[in-house]
Every structure is written in C-alpha cells, then in structure tokens.
C-alpha cells in the first residue's frame with residue numbers, strides 16, 4: 001500500500017500492510033475508531049482545514065464529509081471531525097435496534113482498494129441514538145472546537161418491516177425522523193443499501209414519493225427550523241431511473257441527492273474471481289465505484305440544474321477524484337473506503353488539495 005503522494009510509504013501504509021491487513025476488518029474498524037476517539041482531546045484544538053461551503057442553507061467548514069456507515073451509532077462525531085471532515089453523516093439508523101447480518105460481513109479487496117460489506121444496518125436504533133445526540137448537544141458548548149462539523153443523520157428501514165407494506169415502511173422511517181430530526185443539520189432517507197432485502201425497491205418513484213413526503217411532514221412537525229431532506233441512491237439504478245429520482249426531487253422540493261451508495265456489481269475487479277466469489281453478497285465501495293458514481297452525479301446535475309444540492313460519493317480517493325466530482329457538479333463530497341485505505345491524515349490532504 002502506498003500513499004497518494006509518491007514512492008515513500010507513509011507510517012499508516014506500513015501499519016496498514018503490517019497489522020491491519022492481518023486483522024479481521026470489523027475488529028480493525030472498531031480498534032481504529034476507538035483510537036480516533038481516544039485522540040480527540042489532542043486533535044480538537046486543530047483548525048478545520050479547507051474553505052467553507054454554503055449548501056442546503058448551511059455553512060459547511062469544508063467540502064469533504066465522512067459518508068454514512070462509519071459512525072452508525074453517533075459515538076465519535078467530533079473526533080472524526082477533528083481529523084478534518086467538515087461534516088459527518090451518522091447512521092444508517094433504523095427505527096428498531098438490530099444486530100445486522102451474521103459475521104463475517106466486512107471484507108477488504110486491497111488489490112482494488114475496495115471494500116465489500118453486508119453489515120445489514122447493525123445499529124442501536126433511533127431511540128438510543130437520539131439520546132446520545134441529545135447528550136452531545138448539551139455538552140457541545142464545553143468542547144471548545146474551533147469549528148463545529150455539520151451533522152447529517154441517515155435513516156433506513158428496520159429489517160423486521162416488510163418492504164411491500166408501504167404504511168409500515170412509512171411508520172418505521174417516521175419513528176426515526178421524529179426522534180432524530182431535532183438533532184440533524186440535514187436528514188437523509190437511505191433507500192439504496194443492498195444489504196436490507198427489498199430496500200432498494202423503495203427507490204421506485206411511486207414508492208419513494210409518498211415516503212419522502214411523509215418524512216418531510218414528520219421532520220417539519222418536530223423541528224422549528226426546516227431540516228434539509230436528501231435521498232441517497234444506488235449506482236445500480238438505470239440511467240432513466242436516476243433521472244426519475246432527479247425529477248421527483250424537483251417536484252416535491254427535496255433539498256438534495258446523495259450519489260451514490262455501494263454497488264452490487266463486481267465488474268472489472270483485479271481481485272481474483274475465486275476470492276470475490278468466496279466473499280459473496282454485499283455492497284462494493286472504493287476505487288471500482290469511481291466511474292459509475294461520477295457518471296450518476298453528472299446525469300443528476302444535468303437534469304436538476306444548478307439549485308439542488310448534490311453530494312458526490314463513491315470511490316473518491318485522490319485530489320483529482322475530488323476535483324472531477326466537483327467539476328461534474330457536486331456541491332459536497334463524501335468518502336468512506338479511501339479513509340480506511342489512506343488513514344487518518346487523508347481527509348486533511350484531500351481538503352487542502354482541492355482548496
């Protein structure tokens with residue numbers, strides 16, 4: 001593993017090659033996350049790098065955020081922001097707490113700088129996460145941060161709720177929206193994870209429209225200031241369905257679209273096919289996603305015009321990737337996999353590189 005900047009391996013890449021690649025990926029995630037949280041007191045006084053971005057009616061400290069899935073339970077928002085992320089999207093949080101899929105469920109494909117996951121929305125549930133966010137907002141003034149990260153809250157469907165029962169689906173998202181919208185700077189309806197059976201069917205416009213309208217009404221009922229609402233879509237949608245979501249977003253006054261989630265495609269991988277087969281089902285993220293995620297973003301921007309906020313995510317790993325996504329029309333960027341491969345200094349490097 002080599003750092004982006006050239007031939008000399010970084011301390012993190014040596015650590016990654018020597019230790020992390022030999023550790024179970026899920027245990028490595030928890031270990032790394034614990035270390036990041038432990039380092040927060042040291043990091044918190046550092047100035048957030050980059051230039052401010054105005055989007056969704058909010059001021060983001062910089063353009064780059066941590067994508068959903070890393071901090072599913074809102075336990076390390078400020079520590080992650082201290083690494084240089086201007087926003088952190090917690091979740092996916094579901095109405096009911098759930099353990100997720102059986103392990104192993106997280107796999108690295110180092111030859112592709114990619115990750116396959118079938119976590120299945122393991123999370124503490126909306127009630128516990130809401131309590132955690134309430135505690136954080138009470139303690140925040142004492143934290144002494146130079147600048148506060150924007151907090152995104154990503155909500156999804158509980159596994160116990162059947163995807164073909166629209167009323168039950170809406171009630172489930174409603175529970176999360178009611179409990180979490182009061183703490184969210186922006187709210188995301190996730191209908192694009194491949195790991196909850198049937199979830200992606202909710203991307204069909206005739207299901208998505210009433211769901212988004214219901215979440216909108218719920219959020220409005222529990223907040224004094226209007227919380228921006230976004231939808232996160234899959235890269236596996238056909239182009240015409242991407243455009244369908246774009247048209248829907250404009251029609252119902254959605255604030256933005258996050259493109260994209262992980263893919264179920266395994267096309268063009270360097271990882272040997274037998275290894276890929278052994279890993280099995282799940283969402284693929286990282287480098288192999290770059291092309292399609294960029295394409296989806298471009299399609300969206302062409303369709304929605306300049307006003308709707310678009311968040312570009314999927315395979316952003318270098319400064320050039322970040323620039324390409326901004327050129328294609330992204331207002332904000334997010335990443336997950338490159339942060340895993342490149343390490344804790346990566347967010348600052350990208351943010352400084354695009355500034």
Ligand SMILES: Cc1cc2nc3c(=O)[nH]c(=O)nc-3n(C[C@H](O)[C@H](O)[C@H](O)COP(=O)(O)O)c2cc1C
Pocket residue numbers: 067068069070072091092106115117119121154190193232260261262285286287289313314315316334335336337338
């Ligand atoms: C281990 C893992 C867990 C994820 N969990 C979620 C999740 O709970 N909700 C969600 O919307 N996206 C989730 N994602 C998708 C990411 O937010 C992101 O959309 C995707 O990984 C593409 O970005 P990347 O190529 O920079 O990783 C997850 C990704 C990974 C790798």
